[in-house]
Amino acid sequence: MPADKSADTLPGVHELIRARWSPRAFSARDVSSEDLKTILEAARWAASSFNEQPWRFLIARKSDPEAFANMLSLLVPANQAWAKAAPVLMIMVAKRTFSHSGAPNLYAVHDTGQALAHLFLQATTLGLHAHGMAGFDRERARKELNIPDDYDFGAAVALGYLGSPDELPEQQREKELAKRTRKPLSEIVFGASFGEPFAL
Numbered sequence: 001m002p003a004d005k006s007a008d009t010l011p012g013v014h015e016l017i018r019a020r021w022s023p024r025a026f027s028a029r030d031v032s033s034e035d036l037k038t039i040l041e042a043a044r045w046a047a048s049s050f051n052e053q054p055w056r057f058l059i060a061r062k063s064d065p066e067a068f069a070n071m072l073s074l075l076v077p078a079n080q081a082w083a084k085a086a087p088v089l090m091i092m093v094a095k096r097t098f099s100h101s102g103a104p105n106l107y108a109v110h111d112t113g114q115a116l117a118h119l120f121l122q123a124t125t126l127g128l129h130a131h132g133m134a135g136f137d138r139e140r141a142r143k144e145l146n147i148p149d150d151y152d153f154g155a156a157v158a159l160g161y162l163g164s165p166d167e168l169p170e171q172q173r174e175k176e177l178a179k180r181t182r183k184p185l186s187e188i189v190f191g192a193s194f195g196e197p198f199a200l
């Protein structure tokens with residue numbers, strides 16, 4: 001990992017969380033079926049409202065060139081430019097309604113995001129990297145990937161081993177090497193009333 005991609009956290013944060021980041025440079029090395037299964041198993045064990053497990057994963061591996069080219073073509077060009085190097089692409093979808101009642105599940109996409117966080121961290125433990133993407137054509141994806149109306153879109157994901165930033169176009173190389181930043185806790189953590197400072 002490039003030295004300064006590790007998150008500059010307060011002490012005590014787990015090394016796995018510090019080490020996870022979203023690269024654009026992926027190497028050609030494939031992800032084993034075993035690792036892919038482990039990563040999805042980790043995602044499967046995320047918490048969800050009513051234990052609905054609304055997440056579904058559509059996966060295209062480069063070893064299936066037709067499926068891979070089709071999923072890649074759904075990404076916006078800026079994402080295609082780097083995601084084409086990754087050996088695995090996914091699109092996550094979230095079941096909009098509860099199976100037990102048919103009522104809307106307002107946390108479907110939220111919980112699918114939790115599954116994505118599990119996926120990210122498990123990938124990190126295996127020496128892999130994953131990069132989420134909102135930039136893809138949902139209308140085309142629904143049609144071409146046969147996604148039923150009862151499913152909303154989560155993120156697309158590129159998964160693989162880290163590659164060399166030298167392979168990236170100039171602008172993306174800069175982002176790849178830039179220091180990672182976050183808002184300060186004071187901006188995102190409040191007391192019991194919105195905006196009220198909370199002493200940490």
Ligand SMILES: Cc1cc2nc3c(=O)[nH]c(=O)nc-3n(C[C@H](O)[C@H](O)[C@H](O)COP(=O)(O)O)c2cc1C
Pocket residue numbers: 020021022023079131132133134135136155180
């Ligand atoms: C749901 C989601 C959608 C994202 N969409 C894109 C995207 O379309 N293109 C892209 O290059 N990065 C995308 N990202 C990556 C974010 O820009 C990245 O996570 C953020 O800048 C923080 O960087 P880090 O993951 O390295 O900590 C997305 C991330 C998430 C979680």
